[in-house]
Amino acid sequence: MELFSVQSFFLGFFRVLLDSSFLWLPAILGYLLWKLWLYYIRLKFLGEMEWAMLEIKFPREIPKSPRAMEMILNVLHLQRRDGNFVDKYWKGVLRPWFSLEVASFGGQIHFYLYIPKGIKKLVESQIYAQYPDIELEQVDDYTLAVARGDKENLKFYAGEYILEKEDAYPIRTYIDYGLDNLAAEEEQKTDPMTSLLELMGSLKAGEQIWFQILIRSTKTKWKDAGAKLVEKMMKRDQKEEDSFSSLMLSPGERIVLEAIERNVSKLGFDTCVRVAYLAEKDLFNRAMPHVITGAMTQYNAHNLNGFKRINATAYVNYLLRESRESARERRMFAAYCQRAAFYIPVSYSRKTYVLNTEELATIYHFPVPRRAVRGKSVVNEDYSQNIHLVAGFFFAAVFFLVAGFSGASGKFS
Template sequence: MNTTLFADIFEIYTGLFDKLVVDLTLFFSWFPYWAPVLLGYLFWHQWMHYVQARYMSNIKWVMLEIKLPKETNKSPLAMEVALNALYQTSAGTWYDKIWKGKVKDWFSLEMVSIEGQIKFFIRTSWIYKNVIEAQLYAQYPDIEIYEVPDYARYVDYRGKYGDWEIIGAEYGLSKPDPYPIKTYVDYGLDKDPKEEFKIDPLTSVIEYLGSIGKGEQIWIQIIAQAASKRYHIKSGKKAGEIGDWKDEAKDIVKELTTKEEIKDGKKVNMSRVLEMTEGDRELVKAIERSTGKLGFDCGARALYLVKKEQFNPSNIKALGGLLRAFTTNNLNGFTLNYQTFGFDYPWQDYNNIRLNKKKIEIFDAYKYRSWFYAPQHKKPFVLTSEELATIYHFPGGVAQTPTFGRIPSRKSEAPVNLPI
């Protein structure tokens, strides 16, 4: 009995071994055909990684701090106009991209609280410093702009071996890019209401930033560059081609306003405008208004940093709902894509090995303002200039946070009739 069983098992394994030999022989017989393709792909990937890293390492970055006057009565439309200067589409010629490693320019818009003191920053390549300053001064003549050291360099985060504790979150959109979030226009801020009647969604973020105490820091960054093409067009003459977010918007509007019917054995798109609900009409109107704006590829993340002995776990919930004021159910909103809050079950992460790795990664990504390129390449989402200005603008007197540092006096020109 045992001899027969052993013989059957031996026969099975012999058959498997013979099949493996045949498969490997076939595999290596095609080596001259597939190997150049594989090796070529690996070389191309490593080459582009190398030249882009070389190019980015030579960029001279500057950190601009914007100090606000006591009164800022401009609507977020002023910031929208200023942010249009960040729409830089050129990435150079094919020679610049392949040989020099040139990449599309990107910018980081940052709101930071250091022990409750709230600050606004813009990190940019030095070549755009004068452009950004000119645009901001044109819209906000009373602000002051200074070039300052990068605040991130003063935190030495070393994971579980250091003195700092960190909570991090990265955000994305809950629906496709063309669906707009709730913007300052929806809050009526484009009509310049009086300060006492303003409802600014950014005030909830400002209040949170001002609520922390000694030894605590909160960093928020929105990384932006001109939107790229990555959408596969589904309908029309360009079907199958690669388009941008506006092409995706056209497909969505078409799906909302038409329906397929069979006529004479053929599929025909028929209008369903008369059947659309009021919600559908508002949705189409919002998407079409959005496509009239400039679009930016964006990434958003926030960090809460504190010395380990002062760690406050309530900030886990606070970071999770940080951007909820810009969310609406019928349009679009923000959702958590990545977080360092922890895992649900202990067996998912033995001794916090995975969690500590995630914390180091999100800290490094913030410090290097990385989203579109190495060290962390993540899929961006699209925000229009209107949406970007809603999330990042200078709030007026409606933001009464005591720790919100402002310039104490208003600047004005001297009277023209002064004696000389």
């Protein structure tokens, strides 16, 4: 009897469901068709986008703090328009994104910007305004040489880095390291990028490291989240009679509060940080993933925020490990080459986090002083050759002047 009643219930339920299908079925089909339409038009829009890869070449040293890079990022933040209703839902227009990249090929370090071709002139003008002595050259995408080449003898590793805490907590920035004050003594300044650049400069022929920071102007409410964190720390939601005691923060809490307020006062970008290491199989260094992660800890502050690694291709556990590692390697390699992080139509997308302009300028700026990095091509080779040429002419001129003077006086030194 009980079994019969249960069966009757389910039969009755499905009968009602079928009888009312004229109400819910069109809604579900409409939703699926809408998603399919968005997928199609966005894929079409992305396929028609043209990109420019700019290589940045600079002389031995430029007396500029990372604040100059922060000014450039402020301009990039203005490129946040994704169009009106027709643009977004008929043409598939998407908010533009950019990639800040550093790559080392056998110890030779190169800085790149990967940007939509439509804003190339704007970006170039802003970079020249901040760094008048650098050279910009549009080059081929360096990932294509690997993507189109023979990968049988290559071993690939990649990982991504996300924030340990909420976005409102800042990482350790160039201001914390004293790089905002050019007049400070060298001993008082430390560049956190040096660890990664030293590692890149130490690579052997046949090894490569690719460092990628994908950014897009954020539309999240991270500033509101920061304000809520500050309010929570101040305990303003407590009873009025306890309000005075709640403002008596410890020195450590005061530092955290001020850091959060400074962090959310600046412009923010949706961000994805990705690092790849590839080498010939007989040269592949299994310790390299740990060393890269060690270099990324330079930005960590124990009482604020820092980076932690996720999606590492070399750390798949349990069942079908080899096949799952291979699948993750293919996915991460495609994601790096496509500069994918923000949109579904490309092969890979993920939940991103927010870094402000100060934080981004900390993890990507140029140039590092030549003496701090062993890599050959952090410095533009043309500049180096010109310096040597000028020096040669100078010493030759001095030699002939001295020789001429000695000859006129009847002496030879």
